[in-house]
Amino acid sequence: MPSLCPPHPPSLSVFAPTDDAFAKLPAATLAYLLAHPVELRHVLEYHVLDHRVYAAQIQNFQQERTLINEPIVFLVNATGVLINGEALVTGADAADCTNGVVHLIDTVLVPKALHAAAARAAAPVAAPTDNIVQLAQSQPDLKTLVAAVTAAKLVTTLEGPGPFTVMAPTDRAFDALPTGVLECAWGGGGGG
Secondary structure (H helix, E strand, O other): OOOOOOOOOOOEEEEEEOHHHHHHOOHHHHHHHHHOHHHHHHHHHOOEEOOOOOHHHOOOOOEEEOOOOOEEEEEEEOOEEEEOOOEEEEEEEEEEEOOEEEEEEOOOOOOHHHHHHHHHHHOOOOOOOOOHHHHHHOOHHHHHHHHHHHHOOOHHHHOOOOOOOOOOOOHHHHHOOOOOHHHHHOOOOOOO
16 A cells, blocks of 8 residues: 655745734734635745755845745845845744744735735725716716616616616717617617
8 A cells, every 4th residue: 555645754944924923914914814714825835935945045135936836035134034025034944843944034924916905805995975876977988878877767766775786888888789779779769
């Protein structure tokens, strides 16, 4: 029977944020990550390389790919080793394990795309102030829709409490209709 274990354990480098590093995360980012386990896993895997890298091996401007195939860049200067110019390695080679090495860092590394997603999720959503008709009237590419709503005598209804969902065709969409369709629909065309 074949072994379920690989012949050699994986060799990893983990850049482990301290508790203080997690405490520095913006509350909105932390809340977003805790509510989205897949993204949280990506953030954690962004701290892991698939091979051992000891502090003495790190070169200035060295770039490595993390487990999520996103790059991190090391900067080496008088302060020490920085990752992506933001996370300081505060405990180099803190733990040498059978399957890798752990370095402590003072900042949680968050891929840029996740920072943006967390910011969007945390952004306050302003309560609407316009009803559907007012909103349509304020859009330059919905003039034909406003005319159609008026012709169909739906203004009062769509100004009401709703809730309504309107799939709003733009003026361009109306222009793409075959000749005579709007006139017929508005009662101005030929037919029966």
